Amino acid sequence: MIYEERYTRVELRRVRDYLHFCRDNTLPAIQSEGGQIICLATGLIGDPNNAVLQITGFSGVTSWQAAQKSLPAGRDEFVQSEEVRLLRPIASRPKEIIPPEDRRPVYSYRRFFINPADFSKFVEYSEDGVWPLYEAADCRILGLWTPLPATSPLEIVLMAGYHGPGHWEETRFFQGKPEGIDDGLWERGQTLGRQRGELSVQGSWVRLWRVYQL
Numbered sequence: 580m581i582y583e584e585r586y587t588r589v590e591l592r593r594v595r596d597y598l599h600f601c602r603d604n605t606l607p608a609i610q611s612e613g614g615q616i617i618c619l620a621t622g623l624i625g626d627p628n629n630a631v632l633q634i635t636g637f638s639g640v641t642s643w644q645a646a647q648k649s650l651p652a653g654r655d656e657f658v659q660s661e662e663v664r665l666l667r668p669i670a671s672r673p674k675e676i677i678p679p680e681d682r683r684p685v686y687s688y689r690r691f692f693i694n695p696a697d698f699s700k701f702v703e704y705s706e707d708g709v710w711p712l713y714e715a716a717d718c719r720i721l722g723l724w725t726p727l728p729a730t731s732p733l734e735i736v737l738m739a740g741y742h743g744p745g746h747w748e749e750t751r752f753f754q755g756k757p758e759g760i761d762d763g764l765w766e767r768g769q770t771l772g773r774q775r776g777e778l779s780v781q782g783s784w785v786r787l788w789r790v791y792q793l
Contacts, residue, residue, distance in 0.1 A: 580636055580637065580638060580639075580667075581637050581639060581640060581665050581666065581667055581727065582617075582634055582635065582636050582637070582665070582666040582673075582722070582724060583614075583633075583634070583635045583643060583663060583665060584632070584633075584634055584663070584665075584666055584736070585632070585633040585634075585635070585661065585662075586630065586632055586661065587630070587631045587658055587660070587661045588627075588629060588630055588631075588658070588659040589629045589630075589657050589658060590629070590657055590658075590659060591629050593657050594621060594628065594631070596657065597631065597654075598619065600651075600654060600657065601616075601619060601631075601793075602793050604651040604654070605650065605651060605654065606793060608649045609635060609649070611649060612637075612642055612645040612646040612649055613637065613638050613646075614635050614636065614637045614643070614646045615635065615636050616633060616634070616635045617634050617635065617636055617673060617677060617721070617722070618632065618633070618634040618686060618721060618738065618788075618790065619631070619633050619634075619791045619793060620632050620686055620790045620791060621788065621789050621791060622786070622788060622789075623685065623744070623786075623787040623788055623789040624744065624786060625784075625785070625786030625787060626786055626788070628789075629659075632688065634721075636673065664726055664727070665726070666724035666725065666726055666727065666736060667724060667725060668722060668723065669702055669723055669724060669725050669735075670705060670706055670722075672710075672720045672722045673721060673722035677721070681721075681740070682719070683719055683740025683741050683742060683790070684740075684741075684742065684789065684790050685740065685741045685742070685744060685747065685787055685790065686721060686739065686740050686787070686788045686790060687737075687738065687739050687741065687787055687788075688736070688737075688738055688785065688786050688787075688788055689736070689737045689738075689739075689783055689785040689786075690735065690736055690737075690783055690784055691734070691735040691737070691778075691779050691783040692733070692734055692735075692779060692780060692782065692783065693732055693733050693735060693778045693779055694731070694732060694780050695729070695732070695733045698725075698733060700774075700778060701735060704771040704772070704774055704775035704778075705723060705737070705775060707771060708767045708768050708770065708771025708772060708774075708775075709768055709771055709772045711767075711768060712760070712764055712765065712767070712768025712769070712772070713739065713750055713768070715759075715760045715761070715764055716750050716753075716757055716760065717742070717746070718739050718740060718741050718747075718750055719739065719740040720737075720738075720739050720740075721738040721739060721740055722737075722738050723735065723736070724736045732780050732781055740790075744787060747787060
């Protein structure tokens, strides 16, 4: 699988029209080439509300290229600017099929920049320590990717779902161990989370997005 990350700035007064156009026209066109939009969201914190983030999965480059040719006419009338790049999944998320119970109304989009030599450790610390703790706190990991062209430092993209900005803030700044979370899970998540943070050679940043229901 490969994933397309499409960041679009839409005309200020036409965001809702553009989202409806995506639902009624872009999604069917992409599906006809075997693609599937797994996230369509607008800026909430860190990006303006006329910014639209679309993450779409394809079976490979051939499928993605075919989908570009099938994009419906008319979408350009909504678009101010657009950036598109390809990502490859590097962990157990995204799931092959994302069940409804994994969906959340708000997603964080976080970029890390690490030494390529620390790649395996970063994925291990995420999957074995950080994710189980955060999912015990009722967030859901959407996916972990890196851009198709390898760079140094290596960029890592993480998206996780929350019930709202308050829920995200609670999990970012735990005030002690939450009720109902196993002691071992808590300790391992805290330890591996700190170790993962130490791998970032240029820090990280995060933004929040509001999901549009397709």
